[in-house]
Amino acid sequence: MSEGPFRLGLTGSIGMGKSTTAGFFAAAGVPVxxxxxxxxxxxxxxxxxxxxxxxxxxxxxxxxxxxxxxLREAIARDSALLPQVEARIHPLVAADRARFLAAHAGADLVLLDIPLLYETGAEAGLDAVLVVTAPREVQRERVLARPGMDEAALAAILARQLPDAEKRARADFILDTSEGLEAARDRVLSLIAEIREERRHA
Structure with a gap:
């Protein structure tokens, strides 16, 4: 069996149900x-x-x-600012993640909830990736129901994210959240059991 916990990455485009899914893992006792x-x-x-x-x-x-x-306004005015911000903030985020992993070194499974997982190459440090998905119309309906969101804002966010189809193609596990909360919770619990069973026999 490998050293330390199994590192499961969680990602998905806006409105796909990622936060809800992370909550199911936390409720099941998995450090997130x-x-x-x-x-x-x-x-x-x-x-x-x-x-x-x-x-x-x-x-x-x-x-x-x-x-x-x-900060968003400053970046909108100066496109050269974003990579500078990322160069300074990403190492701090990585250090925060390292502290989390050290604190939970005795766990058998941890979940790393990373919105731009594939976009930032974060899958390199993970054992597997779970992608949450939903049909495009369900996604659109969820996002446009949020305060301050409109079609233009949704389009701008999606333009920065890897297309859902590509995320699903690269995923180790996929969870369709359009089938309801109970089905999503059941899928999370079965996935936790599956990963733990595989680790026992590794």
Whole structure:
């Protein structure tokens, strides 16, 4: 059996049910690391993000914290800023993930919830990837029901994400969340059991 926990990555396009799926894993006792939550911690006062970005985006720093709206506006005005931000923030996110893995070194399975998993090459450090999916119309309906979302905003987000079909083609496991919450929860529980059974016989 391999050293440390089985590292299962979770990803999926906007509106596919990724957060709900991560919640099912957490409810089943699987430690979950959330990349978005890690960035939120980094951007909070004293989280390290403010100090990292102060030199390149001073207009987005407020009282030691990163103002995400101001940062988005700065990036929209200067396309060269995004890769600079990523170069400074990604190592901090990686360090946060490493701390999580160290804290749960005794677990048999951990879930790493990474929205842009394939886009950032994060699958290289994982044992397998679970992609959540749903039919396009279901996705569109879910996203447009969110406050402040419209067709243009959805199109802009999807343009930055790998197409759903490509994610599914690269996935080790697929979960269609359009079949209802109970079916999704059952699939998560069976997947946890499947991974644990395989590790016992590895």
């Amino acid at each position: 690391w959330d990349a978005d939550a890690a960035v939120h911690r980094l951007y909070s006062p004293g989280g390290g993000g403010g100090a990292a970005l102060k030199e390149i985006a001073p207009q987005a720093i407020r009282a030691g914290a990163v103002d995400r709206d101001a």
